[in-house]
Structure formats: structure tokens, C-alpha cells
Amino acid sequence: MLRTVTVGYDGSAESRAAAEWAAREALLRGLPLRVVNVREPVPEHIAESGLLADATFRQRAERLPREAGAALRSRHPGLEVVAEQVAGGAMDVLPEVAKDADLLVLGSRGLSGLGGFLVGSVGMVVIARTSTPVVLVRAGGHRTDPDAQGGPGPVVVGVDTDKPNGAVLGFAFEEAARRGAALKAVHGWSVPPCYAYALPAHPVLAAVLGTEQSAALSEVMRPWREKFPDVEVTEESRAGSAAVRIVDAAHDASLVVVGRRIRRSPVGAHTGPVTHAVLHHAAAPVAVVAHD
Numbered sequence: 001m002l003r004t005v006t007v008g009y010d011g012s013a014e015s016r017a018a019a020e021w022a023a024r025e026a027l028l029r030g031l032p033l034r035v036v037n038v039r040e041p042v043p044e045h046i047a048e049s050g051l052l053a054d055a056t057f058r059q060r061a062e063r064l065p066r067e068a069g070a071a072l073r074s075r076h077p078g079l080e081v082v083a084e085q086v087a088g089g090a091m092d093v094l095p096e097v098a099k100d101a102d103l104l105v106l107g108s109r110g111l112s113g114l115g116g117f118l119v120g121s122v123g124m125v126v127i128a129r130t131s132t133p134v135v136l137v138r139a140g141g142h143r144t145d146p147d148a149q150g151g152p153g154p155v156v157v158g159v160d161t162d163k164p165n166g167a168v169l170g171f172a173f174e175e176a177a178r179r180g181a182a183l184k185a186v187h188g189w190s191v192p193p194c195y196a197y198a199l200p201a202h203p204v205l206a207a208v209l210g211t212e213q214s215a216a217l218s219e220v221m222r223p224w225r226e227k228f229p230d231v232e233v234t235e236e237s238r239a240g241s242a243a244v245r246i247v248d249a250a251h252d253a254s255l256v257v258v259g260r261r262i263r264r265s266p267v268g269a270h271t272g273p274v275t276h277a278v279l280h281h282a283a284a285p286v287a288v289v290a291h292d
Contacts, residue, residue: 004034004082006101008094008126011037011064014107014139019068021137021285022105023076028178029102032080033072036097037065038090061085090122095129105135108279127271127279131262131290133171135255136279152181153254153284154234158246158274159187161216161237165259167291169220172257173228175287179254182232186249187217188242213237243277250282257287 007022009015019035026033039061062085069083086093098104106123127134157172176183191209214237225233238245250256258275271279271288279286 002032002100003102004032004100005029005103005105006034006036006097007105008090008107009035009037009065009068009083011068012107012109012139014109014137016068016107017139018105018107018135018137019072020075021135022103023072023079023081025103025105025135027076027079031102032082034097034101035065035069035072035081035083036094037061037068037083037085038093039085039087040089091125091129094122094126098126098130098132098134101132103135104130104132105137107139108136109139124271124279127260127288133287133289135285135287137285138283152179153252154182154184155179155255155257156184156186156246156249156253156284157257158242158259158278159185159217159220160242160259161187161189161213161220164220165289165291168257168259168289169224171287171289173224173231175255175257176231177228181254182234183228184249184253185217185221185233185235186242186245187213187235187237188240188245189213189237191239210237210239213239243274243281246274246278247281250278250284250286253282253284255287256282256284257289260288260290262290262292 005022005026007015007019009019019033023033065083065085069081073079073081086097094104094106104126106126108123123136127136155172155176157169159169172183175181214235217235217237221233221235225231236245236249246256246258256278258278260271260275275288279288
């Protein structure tokens with residue numbers, strides 16, 4: 001199977017934003033773009049009502065990926081675009097097509113007035129069911145085109161210094177290198193319970209803990225700096241919620257990278273609390289990288 005960047009497309013504003021982001025990513029990677037529209041069956045009660053003629057519905061549905069592919073080719077000369085429609089349920093089809101992709105891109109929409117974003121049930125299930133990196137792109141509210149910003153914003157990566165993961169860090173560094181962007185490593189740490197009450201009275205202790213955490217982050221990043229010497233790296237290690245630190249750093253980012261541990265259990269897959277929070281609150285596109 002030909003390597004591709006694959007995007008789920010349903011004609012919505014969020015899927016159009018995802019398709020534009022995926023097209024630029026495909027050009028950066030030198031890969032074709034695969035546009036997949038999932039055609040779910042018309043509910044039986046609607047089909048029987050006659051409100052929507054089956055032939056009319058089918059014709060409209062078939063035009064959707066074809067027109068999207070043509071528009072993307074027009075806006076991105078030189079990009080190879082394959083547009084197709086696959087029958088079935090999105091929660092089943094998208095994880096399946098992701099198996100043949102280097103990257104799967106999906107859209108999510110803003111929640112007006114709530115300061116966050118809605119990652120629907122389809123997006124969360126797809127992220128949980130695939131080992132392929134998945135990028136969630138917002139519809140509006142964040143400028144994802146580097147040409148419109150005068151250059152790419154940094155790639156932000158959340159780092160767990162206790163259990164650093166090479167797949168997550170490698171993905172982040174490669175994305176920064178492709179874009180010619182800086183990389184910002186963000187680490188949030190919690191104060192040990194035994195120190196919590198002592199810190200206000202002993203500011204020196206707080207400084208010592210901060211120095212230790214910063215040193216741990218620098219040690220994790222050292223081999224990656226050596227492997228990617230052309231990538232400018234900044235490090236931020238601060239006390240507090242890791243999710244809050246990452247979301248704050250994402251304000252001017254071109255991409256945020258977080259991890260998801262692959263869990264093989266009868267109760268299903270999970271994204272983890274930090275990744276879940278970042279997906280719902282970071283304004284920048286968010287890449288979720290699965291790892292063992």
C-alpha cells in the first residue's frame with residue numbers, strides 16, 4: 001500500500017480545515033494526500049419516509065470527496081490527491097484506513113463561549129483504536145498556515161521526565177525539522193506531598209526542587225538535541241498541571257505533540273488525562289502519538 005497522509009472528510013468546516021492542514025503536511029513529507037469520506041447508511045426511518053430520495057442522497061454523497069479532491073489539487077499544485085468514498089461507520093472505517101497511513105488527520109470544532117473544543121465520539125474512538133499518529137485540527141480560532149504567520153510557530157511537545165518516550169519525542173523533532181520550526185519541550189511537575197506544606201516557609205526548597213526538575217528535563221532532551229542539531233530547542237519545566245502548561249505553551253504553536261499509551265485491556269483504550277485535556281483545550285493542531 002502506498003504511504004499517504006490521510007484525512008477524514010465530511011464537508012464540514014472542521015473537516016475542510018483538517019484537509020488544508022493535511023495537504024500542507026503531505027507536501028512537507030513528499031507523500032500523496034488521501035481524502036476519505038465515510039458514507040454511512042441512511043437511517044431506515046428516513047429512507048422509508050421518502051424525505052430523501054436514495055438516488056439523490058447517493059449522488060450528493062458521491063460528489064463530496066470528488067469535489068474536495070479537485071479543490072485541494074487546485075490550491076496545492078504538485079500535490080497528488082486521491083479522493084474516495086468508503087461505505088460503513090466512521091468509527092470502524094477511519095481506524096482501518098489509518099493502518100495504511102503515515103498520519104491520519106481529523107477535524108474538531110470550537111465550543112462557543114466555553115473556551116474549549118469538541119472532540120466528538122468518533123474522534124476519541126479513532127484515536128483510541130489506531131496506532132497511527134492522529135492529528136486533530138480546529139475549525140477557525142487558530143492560524144495554521146505558516147505563510148499567514150510570517151513563519152512557523154514552534155512545535156510543542158509534552159515531556160514526562162519519569163517515563164520519556166522516544167516515539168513521541170522523535171515525532172515532535174521530525175515535525176519541527178520538516179517545518180524549520182523551533183521545538184519547545186514542556187514539563188509540568190507536582191510537588192511531593194511531604195514537601196507541600198513546607199514550601200511557603202522555605203522558598204529555597206522550592207528553588208531546589210525546580211532546579212532538579214529542570215535538570216531532569218535537560219537530561220531527557222540532551223540526546224535528541226544531538227540527533228537534531230539544526231532544531232532550535234527551548235525547555236520549560238514548571239510546577240503545576242502538565243496539561244495546563246502544554247495548553248498555555250500551545251498559544252502560538254504550529255503543532256502540539258502528546259502521547260497515548262496503548263492499553264490492551266478488556267475495558268477498552270484510553271487517552272490519559274493529560275492528552276484528553278490538551279485535545280479539548282489547545283487551540284493549535286494536536287498530534288497524538290501512540291506508544292507502548
